[in-house]
Amino acid sequence: MNQALDRRPKVHAWHIQEREYARQEERRGRRHAYEHIAPATTALVVIDMVPFFVSQSPYALGVVPNIARLAAGLRAAGGTVAWILPTGPPARSEFYGPRVAELFDHRAEGAPLRDRLWPRFRVDDQDIVVDKTAASAFFPGRCRLPHLLDQRGIDTVLITGTVTNVCCESSARDAGTLGYRVIMVADANAARTDQDHNATLHTIYRTFGDVRPTTDVLALVRNS
Template structure:
């Protein structure tokens, strides 16, 4: 899929909002956050996934805004990259497996990110060898976050319904407060994107737009 940058027409059904309001007395699970205990987790924003995806290109400015605000407030920015783990040919097929084998790129980790991002020396850059950045033994991210006393993670990146959803689910299982940023994740279709937002909002965390998260950072 090619074309100019664009954002998903994201939505969560009103009945889901009503369900949560009836259950816990408010629409959103987390009404505040402590920036110094919060990490922006940016998943797989590398040329392989971003270059030809209008939706991935579209979320770059929102991720950059979140990174600047949270970094300035004392939070952690964690850039998560796919590692050079051979794809399973039996599952993907020979052609797709060879294609995915090139997804991790080459060179220093910092240079593998989408070039529009500004990475600071105090940011964290890690690699994962599974879809999830939080699956035990497949990424050092949980250890890094625990060392920093992080209790809240803001999930951003691509693909919404694969690596981002997997990471959000596992982060919730590990006890983190999870916020999936609705307009800072990208899938190939609105339908896939919105299905994940509903699942996370309903069972694993929260789903809020960039403007809401920026307000949480600014008012905490």
């Protein structure tokens, strides 16, 4: 089969190196920074899961079920689900070149935000649906998400979506800088390659937050 045409869902072979686990265990006496979460003050942040990105990425297709499980589980426990959608300004043709810039300028002018989400997701009336005009959903002045989360008393964010090493990593870094407890969900983020994906997991785990798989996060929600 032509790999360039293969759009079957795939899951990253993710990992954190044992030396990084050992480093954190020595520093703080435990492997994971956040061993408990309160669902009422926790938000699942879903980055850029729109058809423009998801349909082109087997890995993005592969994380759809885990994101849906996290959304249903956290919502049922009283937490917040926030869907973040990319919106202009138009991509810079000087940087991307005219053809790619045109592809990236993929806004659906006038369409309701939730209609731009990947169609297999269920959006609840209590969910947050908001757009961003930068890579990070937490960069000041480029997305209303921090304000909306603060209104709900959110102190913990679960980062999911695509692309792991671009908008998801940017959002995780900025959320940590703003003082949120950050958990990047290892098997609910999607990059182009395992190498790209795991490099981000290493960076987040080492410096900006925690890294956990979906099953661990759902267990934290259920055991709260």
